Amino acid sequence: HRNRHVAKYLIQNSIWWIEYTGINGIRQDTHPFADFDMMSRWCKEVTEEYPDFTIVGETWYSSGIAIAYWQKDSKPAAPRNSYLRCVMDFPLRIIMETAFDEETNGEKGLMRLYEYLGQDVIYENPMELLIFLDNHDTSRFYQTSEQTSNFDRYKQALVFLLTTRGIPELYYGTEILAAADKTNGDGTLRFDFPGGWQGDARNLFSATDRTPEQNIAFNFTKKLLNWRKGNDAIAKGMLKHFAPINGVYIYERKYGNKSVVVMLNGTSESKSLDLNVYKEILTAPQSKDVLSGTMIDLRGNLKLKAKEVLVLEFD
Numbered sequence: 001h002r003n004r005h006v007a008k009y010l011i012q013n014s015i016w017w018i019e020y021t022g023i024n025g026i027r028q029d030t031h032p033f034a035d036f037d038m039m040s041r042w043c044k045e046v047t048e049e050y051p052d053f054t055i056v057g058e059t060w061y062s063s064g065i066a067i068a069y070w071q072k073d074s075k076p077a078a079p080r081n082s083y084l085r086c087v088m089d090f091p092l093r094i095i096m097e098t099a100f101d102e103e104t105n106g107e108k109g110l111m112r113l114y115e116y117l118g119q120d121v122i123y124e125n126p127m128e129l130l131i132f133l134d135n136h137d138t139s140r141f142y143q144t145s146e147q148t149s150n151f152d153r154y155k156q157a158l159v160f161l162l163t164t165r166g167i168p169e170l171y172y173g174t175e176i177l178a179a180a181d182k183t184n185g186d187g188t189l190r191f192d193f194p195g196g197w198q199g200d201a202r203n204l205f206s207a208t209d210r211t212p213e214q215n216i217a218f219n220f221t222k223k224l225l226n227w228r229k230g231n232d233a234i235a236k237g238m239l240k241h242f243a244p245i246n247g248v249y250i251y252e253r254k255y256g257n258k259s260v261v262v263m264l265n266g267t268s269e270s271k272s273l274d275l276n277v278y279k280e281i282l283t284a285p286q287s288k289d290v291l292s293g294t295m296i297d298l299r300g301n302l303k304l305k306a307k308e309v310l311v312l313e314f315d
Helices: 004-021 036-049 064-069 090-099 111-117 145-149 151-163 212-228
Strands: 025-028 054-057 086-088 129-132 167-169 238-245 248-255 258-265 271-274 286-288 295-297 301-304 309-314
Touching: 004 036, 036 054, 064 086, 064 090, 090 111, 090 129, 090 151, 111 238, 111 248, 145 151, 151 212, 151 258, 151 309, 286 309
Parallel strands: 025 054, 054 086, 086 129, 129 167
Antiparallel strands: 238 248, 248 258, 258 309, 271 301, 286 295
């Protein structure tokens, strides 16, 4: 049974709380479970009142086409329209669970990322997809503490998450190498962050209480996020990517005259690249790697170490 008075109340109540609190977004849990027409009306009226307000709909499907159905102006859903701009890219999360563990060859490793992103045509706006490694309902990116010793996996995943298309979400604890397996219960995924609570033995907000490995991860994440802040090439730029060659995945983000090129070696071996293949995106003879501060010579061939990551900027 649909009650138009309840529907109107829920919409007005949402608008009142947004105005009263000044919040700039809502995560709508299990969005597809509710009545389609009511949720469509809710999204439409809220965003008409606040055009820059973001509603993120939890759309938990393993198929891209199922996710695409729920995005605003979706062609698969036409003539229905959800008016939900931002949907959660669960299929990409599933791929990222394994892509950085495997050797990149055939259809494995970073080729999985390339092939999935190549299907973005199904989305009305891939830039409005929420992308994430994990959240409060899934196993963490590291499922065991033993896995956290593989920092190459962390580095590649964080760089990809924060430079590819979409809106990245980082779950708290990622920056301190938190590990948890959902099979051990949701409580392990949602632990109290150590520090700031009475009786905590350690305060992981402080560098002195973090382990050396946690500080490496924390500082790496901090540096990457601060570089990303206000970076239009990453936030707004088009994505151009190349099929992995010899296990190396390369892509460009470009906005106006500014571009960023990311190189990921998806193998446990050093690789030599013929850069002539990528000359359309390598617009200068050299560029400084954002991560290391090293100037990279882009004339001729380039050698990448095993699992190496480069983030290059061009103006």
